[in-house]
Amino acid sequence: MARVTPDQIRQMKAKGERIPMLTAYDYPTAKILDAAGVPMILVGDTLGMVMQGYETTLPVTVDDIIHHTQAVVRGAEHALIVADLPFGAFQVSPEETMRQSIRIMKEAGPQAIKLEGGVRVAASVHALTEAGIPVMGHVGLTPQSINAFGGFKAQGKTERAARALLDDVAALEAAGVFAIVLEVIPAALAKLITERTSVPTIGIGAGPDCDGEVQVIHDILGLFPDFTPRHTKRYGELGQSIREAVTAYLNEVRARSFPTEQQSVAIDPVVIERLRTPTKADKAKAR
Numbered sequence: 183m184a185r186v187t188p189d190q191i192r193q194m195k196a197k198g199e200r201i202p203m204l205t206a207y208d209y210p211t212a213k214i215l216d217a218a219g220v221p222m223i224l225v226g227d228t229l230g231m232v233m234q235g236y237e238t239t240l241p242v243t244v245d246d247i248i249h250h251t252q253a254v255v256r257g258a259e260h261a262l263i264v265a266d267l268p269f270g271a272f273q274v275s276p277e278e279t280m281r282q283s284i285r286i287m288k289e290a291g292p293q294a295i296k297l298e299g300g301v302r303v304a305a306s307v308h309a310l311t312e313a314g315i316p317v318m319g320h321v322g323l324t325p326q327s328i329n330a331f332g333g334f335k336a337q338g339k340t341e342r343a344a345r346a347l348l349d350d351v352a353a354l355e356a357a358g359v360f361a362i363v364l365e366v367i368p369a370a371l372a373k374l375i376t377e378r379t380s381v382p383t384i385g386i387g388a389g390p391d392c393d394g395e396v397q398v399i400h401d402i403l404g405l406f407p408d409f410t411p412r413h414t415k416r417y418g419e420l421g422q423s424i425r426e427a428v429t430a431y432l433n434e435v436r437a438r439s440f441p442t443e444q445q446s447v448a449i450d451p452v453v454i455e456r457l458r459t460p461t462k463a464d465k466a467k468a469r
């Protein structure tokens with residue numbers, strides 16, 4: 183099976199086909215998502231929170247994104263892999279955005295770049311798409327602006343804010359994005375945006391009417407112990423399963439019931455017997 187392309191993602195919207203997306207940050211998870219048929223994988227800067235334990239995504243660096251994207255690229259053969267531009271990589275200028283994006287594309291090998299923002303990043307997005315780098319937009323509750331928002335708060339709730347979001351989406355569409363993440367905005371606004379734009383919308387906390395949905399893999403698997411965002415749903419309790427497995431291991435090691443012969447390497451008992459019998463040299467040393 184060939185790798186999913188940005189154009190196929192656009193066609194999925196045109197055909198009314200839903201577009202599921204998940205994050206992954208490592209090789210085994212990428213392999214599992216790929217085998218399950220996930221069409222798009224995001225190496226999001228949420229890795230700062232769920233993999234590194236930071237309170238926000240702000241400390242994540244381009245080196246972090248490259249490190250995790252390399253692992254995901256090695257694991258997923260079919261999914262379209264999108265790497266996130268972290269805070270600081272695209273705020274300075276379109277030139278800096280291009281430099282950092284090219285570095286990620288060359289060193290990690292994803293098929294697309296995602297960055298947060300609308301009108302204010304449109305010039306950078308345009309430069310990237312002109313350079314042949316597919317770009318995914320991201321508007322609404324953009325976590326890199328958490329300090330300006332005063333917390334993880336829903337966006338686009340007033341007429342003014344909703345109009346600003348519509349302008350952001352129009353600017354991203356004109357700049358050539360192949361998809362746009364809509365994060366934590368009212369469901370009815372997400373529906374309106376999805377109807378108005380030809381670009382596939384990928385929701386997270388944006389209601390049921392977006393063209394697709396993205397979730398953080400740790401949230402849906404019950405692997406992030408600190409908190410569960412309201413917009414997610416648990417499809418597994420892997421944290422609990424891991425804890426149970428680790429407890430069973432501890433108990434068996436303490437009880438000497440693991441490892442057994444089954445996990446051990448054999449040797450001719452004669453060799454051991456000889457090792458137990460002191461040699462002349464051993465006797466000389468003992469004197």
Ligand code: KIV
Nearest residue numbers: 205226227228363396
């Ligand atoms: O970084 C990330 O994982 C994201 C998704 C939550 C959309 O941006």
